[in-house]
Amino acid sequence: MAALEESGTATGAGGRVLRAPGTDGACVFVKHFGAEGIPFGRRLHAVLSAFLPVGIWSASPLLGARGLMAREWRKSAAFRAAGIAVPDLSAAGPEALATADAGPDGQAVLKRLRRAGDAAGHDALLVALAASLGRIHAAGLCHGRPHPRDTAPGEDGEIVWFDFEEEPEAVMPLLDAQARDLWLLFLQVCERAMDEGTPARALAAYRQAAPAGVAPRLSVHLGRASWTLALGRLLLRLHAGKDLRRYVGATLCLRELLGTEAPAVVPAWSAEAGLPIR
Numbered sequence: 001m002a003a004l005e006e007s008g009t010a011t012g013a014g015g016r017v018l019r020a021p022g023t024d025g026a027c028v029f030v031k032h033f034g035a036e037g038i039p040f041g042r043r044l045h046a047v048l049s050a051f052l053p054v055g056i057w058s059a060s061p062l063l064g065a066r067g068l069m070a071r072e073w074r075k076s077a078a079f080r081a082a083g084i085a086v087p088d089l090s091a092a093g094p095e096a097l098a099t100a101d102a103g104p105d106g107q108a109v110l111k112r113l114r115r116a117g118d119a120a121g122h123d124a125l126l127v128a129l130a131a132s133l134g135r136i137h138a139a140g141l142c143h144g145r146p147h148p149r150d151t152a153p154g155e156d157g158e159i160v161w162f163d164f165e166e167e168p169e170a171v172m173p174l175l176d177a178q179a180r181d182l183w184l185l186f187l188q189v190c191e192r193a194m195d196e197g198t199p200a201r202a203l204a205a206y207r208q209a210a211p212a213g214v215a216p217r218l219s220v221h222l223g224r225a226s227w228t229l230a231l232g233r234l235l236l237r238l239h240a241g242k243d244l245r246r247y248v249g250a251t252l253c254l255r256e257l258l259g260t261e262a263p264a265v266v267p268a269w270s271a272e273a274g275l276p277i278r
């Protein structure tokens with residue numbers, strides 16, 4: 001690729017993702033996988049994974065820059081092969097990838113719609129994200145950390161997905177990894193929804209295509225995480241932290257949505273995949 005001129009950094013990218021003009025004048029995003037090393041938080045998460053009481057909290061295998069780049073490349077190719085929209089990728093160095101600019105990311109679009117007071121358009125995008133995740137899961141895939149800022153909603157309503165740095169399906173059965181995807185996306189849906197009926201509509205949209213077992217599996221995991229809500233509520237009385245308030249609020253919303261009760265018997269095995277989960 002011809003010399004890339006930095007024209008700004010992408011949001012939330014910590015300086016390792018740059019938006020730059022490509023050879024044909026169209027913009028590309030260049031992601032430098034080696035720019036920040038393995039962050040301390042990721043290392044800690046990997047160590048703690050052996051002790052975490054909820055299996056779906058486990059960390060993906062820790063990889064260096066080239067491994068992360070290969071993972072992004074591989075998962076993006078699997079999505080493309082399954083008919084899920086992803087941006088075109090090309091190598092931009094031994095530890096860097098260039099991706100075609102897919103347009104404003106989902107988080108930016110949601111913010112714009114919220115500012116414009118377009119609650120219907122805003123919540124329709126949340127529902128579309130959930131429906132798209134359902135199709136991803138139906139194809140036997142898992143995103144790893146689905147978030148509006150790792151998507152670009154196209155004009156035609158199709159959702160483009162990128163940022164495949166997590167691979168929970170490498171350390172847990174696919175159904176659990178998909179349940180975790182559902183959990184992560186719905187933390188966003190529940191927190192952001194402008195209309196109170198939107199999370200239920202989004203879940204129905206997800207379920208239209210998704211494998212039937214994913215939502216019940218998430219119910220099991222959320223039931224097992226009940227103690228975190230009790231602890232979270234207690235901590236909120238002492239200190240009203242924004243992140244904690246979000247976690248408690250969105251998890252309660254999701255539990256209600258899924259009709260989650262703490263399971264009387266906690267399964268020690270994933271019956272579907274025949275693999276042990278904690």
Ligand SMILES: Nc1ncnc2c1ncn2[C@@H]1O[C@H](COP(=O)(O)OP(=O)(O)O)[C@@H](O)[C@H]1O
Nearest residue numbers: 010013017029087099100101102103105149163
């Ligand atoms: N192909 C793309 N099209 C549009 N926006 C992109 C693209 N790639 C990255 N971005 C923007 O850059 C941000 C960071 O890129 P991402 O690949 O998600 O890296 P990170 O691992 O730092 O989150 C995204 O949230 C999005 O705003």
Ligand SMILES: [Mg+2]
Nearest residue numbers: 149150162163
């Ligand atoms: Mg990202």
